Amino acid sequence: xxxxxxxxxxxxxxxxxxxxxxxxxxxxxxxxxxxxxxxxxxxxxxxxxxxxxxxxxxxxxxxxxxxxxxxxxxxxxxxxxxxxxxxxxxxxxxxxxxxxxxxxxxxxxxxxxxxxxxxxxxxxxxxxxxxxxxxxxxxxxxxxxxxxxxxxxxxxxxxxxxxxxxxxxxxxxxxxxxxxxxxxxxxxxxxxxxxxxxxxxxxxxxxxxxxxxxxxxxxxxxxxxxxxxxxxxxxxxxxxxxxxxxxxxxxxxxxxxxxxxxxxxxxxxxxxxxxxxxxxxxxxxxxxxxxxxxxxxxxxxxxxxxxxxxxxxxxxxxxxxxxxxxxxxxxxxxxxxxxxxxxxxxxxxxxxxxxxxxxxxxxxxxxxxxxxxxxxxxxxxxxxxxxxxxxxxxxxxxxxxxxxxxxxxxxxxxxxxxxxxxxxxxxxxxxxxxxxxxxxxxxxxxxxx
Ligand code: PHE
Numbered sequence: 256x257x258x259x260x261x262x263x264x265x266x267x268x269x270x271x272x273x274x275x276x277x278x279x280x281x282x283x284x285x286x287x288x289x290x291x292x293x294x295x296x297x298x299x300x301x302x303x304x305x306x307x308x309x310x311x312x313x314x315x316x317x318x319x320x321x322x323x324x325x326x327x328x329x330x331x332x333x334x335x336x337x338x339x340x341x342x343x344x345x346x347x348x349x350x351x352x353x354x355x356x357x358x359x360x361x362x363x364x365x366x367x368x369x370x371x372x373x374x375x376x377x378x379x380x381x382x383x384x385x386x387x388x389x390x391x392x393x394x395x396x397x398x399x400x401x402x403x404x405x406x407x408x409x410x411x412x413x414x415x416x417x418x419x420x421x422x423x424x425x426x427x428x429x430x431x432x433x434x435x436x437x438x439x440x441x442x443x444x445x446x447x448x449x450x451x452x453x454x455x456x457x458x459x460x461x462x463x464x465x466x467x468x469x470x471x472x473x474x475x476x477x478x479x480x481x482x483x484x485x486x487x488x489x490x491x492x493x494x495x496x497x498x499x500x501x502x503x504x505x506x507x508x509x510x511x512x513x514x515x516x517x518x519x520x521x522x523x524x525x526x527x528x529x530x531x532x533x534x535x536x537x538x539x540x541x542x543x544x545x546x547x548x549x550x551x552x553x554x555x556x557x558x559x560x561x562x563x564x565x566x567x568x569x570x571x572x573x574x575x576x577x578x579x580x581x582x583x584x585x586x587x588x589x590x591x592x593x594x595x596x597x598x599x600x601x602x603x604x605x606x607x608x609x610x611x612x613x614x615x616x617x618x619x620x621x622x623x624x625x626x627x628x629x630x631x632x633x634x635x636x637x638x639x640x641x642x643x644x645x646x647x648x649x650x651x652x653x654x655x656x657x658x659x660x661x662x663x664x665x666x667x668x669x670x671x672x673x674x675x676x677x678x679x680x681x682x683x684x685x686x687x688x689x690x691x692x693x694x695x696x697x698x699x700x701x702x703x704x
Contacts, residue, residue: 265460270408271397273464276457278415281390283450284354285419287361288329288383290427290443293537296322298436308435311372319512323655325376326508330648332384337392337641339385345467346389346396346637353386354451361444365437375440388640393465395628395636403559403701405629406567409621410552413544419446420541424534468633482632485696489630492568492694493639497646499571500623502680504650505657506578506673507612510540513658514585514605517666521592523599536605543613551617559701566699567626568684568691574619575681581611582674589667629698 265272299318301310313321340349360378363371394412398405423446431439482490518524519533559565584607588600623643631639661669684691692699 268411270404270411271460273397273457273460274394274408274411276453276460277390277394277397278412279453280350280354280450280457281412282415282419283446283453284357284383284386284390285416286423286427286446287357287419287443287450288423289420289541290423290431290446291361291364291379291440293424293428293534294431294436294439295325297432298439301436308432310436319655323652325380326651326655327648328380329383330387330644330651332380333388333641333644333648334384334638335641336384336386336644337388337637337639340389340392340465340467340637340641341635343467345465346393347461347465348467349385349389349637350393350465351451351454353382353384353389354447354454356382356385357447358444358451361440361447364440365444367437384641384644388644389465389637391624392628392637392640393461395625396464400629401700401702406622406625407552407556409625410548410617413617413621413624414548417541417544417548421538421545424538428534477634486632488694488696489632489698490639492691493627493630495691496568496571496623496626497643499575499680499684500619500643501646501650501653502676503575503578503615503619504647505653506582506677507540507616508651508654509658509673510609510612511537512655513661513666513669517588518605521599521666522588522602522605523597524602526602531602536609539606539609540613540616543610544617547613547617551614555618564688566688566692566695567622567629568695569688570618570622571626572681572684572688574615574617574622575677575684577611577615577618579674579677579681581608581615582670582677584608584611585670586667586674589670593667626699630695 267275296315296318298310299313299321300315301308301312303309303312336349336353340346344352356378360375360382363375363378366372366375391412394409395405398408423443427439427442427446430442515533515537518536524531524533555565555570584604588604588608591597591600591604624640627640627643628636657669657673
């Protein structure tokens, strides 16, 4: 009880203050990430001879290929970022060093030289790999085992991510595209500097969070112990959740590629006489997350308090099924275009589909982050989170490949395939949820609240 009281003294909105330090740090990191991402392909493909804002003059194909590889590597390096944190730096320092890499990377992109451009991308890949998984693990470390606030803490953190993601394309996108690409990249760099400042000045709220496990002789002995049966079971169930997550991102990340082109060419974007620009839809996911994050978290808390099934795996299964419905909505659009022979499909399909994507995302993505912090054995805490991000990177790459496949197979076939796969996976998870839950050995039990 004394413990509870002392924790409450240092809270904000009922959560540890450290959560808000991590919230703002990650908000600015994502601002820098999504800002740079919003202009990367545009910069690459802009003609070198453009009088106002010359780019690199690459073909679309070359630009999209680099974009795809960047998306893979930037998350794949999470494995190394996690391993470095577990064995060498601890999460707290890894986040700091990662942030420094990111600042350096963004400013390198701001320099007009191809060497600086590639060096910048390399620094960003290393920086995000060090920062992103480790800051996520730190969110989990703010809560003790059994603390019922953990899931909602991750949702709050996730809202911060998406505030950065909504703002970035507007600010970095505008100044980069309209004024000067290099100014855009610098703004992304300044965003990350703000993140670093929040992190450094907020350190006092992160005491005891994200430190390297002590390397005493006794501890070294502990680290060498093989995993127990319980730990192995938990690892197994985590890997199953990785599969769900990979399929999920392969579907979701259609938004930036295939869906972007689809929205441009096959959706009637005129509403009340005004044509919504295609790029607007790139902020729509994040905007929906910011709006729906809190109500969804509230919904799940109420659901749990009613005593209903509310394990992470259950939510992930539900998320997968809702994702499938999001693609059914897109099938509606494809139907309108092909069968009803409309020239373009009505825009409501896109709004509805993205809405469902986000309801699915909120049932699955913050939940998966929280789940990992509950299940990973202490000595692999960061590595498992890093692996989760690597899997996300693979999902991103798969999304690109599916988008390419749609060029031959047609959108209807790809949308239907994604809808069926997500549905099947979701239903399987729900059918086996009891068995899978048994493998977690009570890791998700929460104290009565
Ligand atoms: N919008 C999420 C973010 O940037 C997407 C994501 C989820 C990326 C999980 C990586 C891993 O954090």
